[in-house]
Amino acid sequence: MATRKVGSAGRFGVRYGKTIRQRIVDVEKKQRKLQKCPYCHRLMVKRISLGIWECKKCDSKFTNRAYFVE
Template structure:
């Protein structure tokens, strides 16, 4: 038999329903969701989705919360960077704490 789901992969179960664009979006989400991801603890590519937003490493057993379809969301990565001090957000915070008169004097 010929392969029937060349364009839409796992979304081929919907057959001709719902339109190509919707099936393609479902395909992209499901492929990323079902693949193995890197573990933040041990670094192995063994993280699997247990349920919505809950991920578990099959090697070290670490369970952690993440995004619904990705173990690490963009906003979560930005917050991790801020906590590590890798971005310049601390400079912005200090400027906000200044009074308006001090801000005008410094400019």
């Protein structure tokens, strides 16, 4: 059975299991959008690197979740 309905996580192949790949898809969907700044609440936050984020609006740099901002 070669049906792939997991989108961007299809590249990981079958060996990680479906649930884990579904989680990766969820994370990557969030990651691709601009994130919301916890200080000025605008969608202007870009990911600098793992867990480090920067808001283009109020210039704050902060740490948060590795792949998206809570």
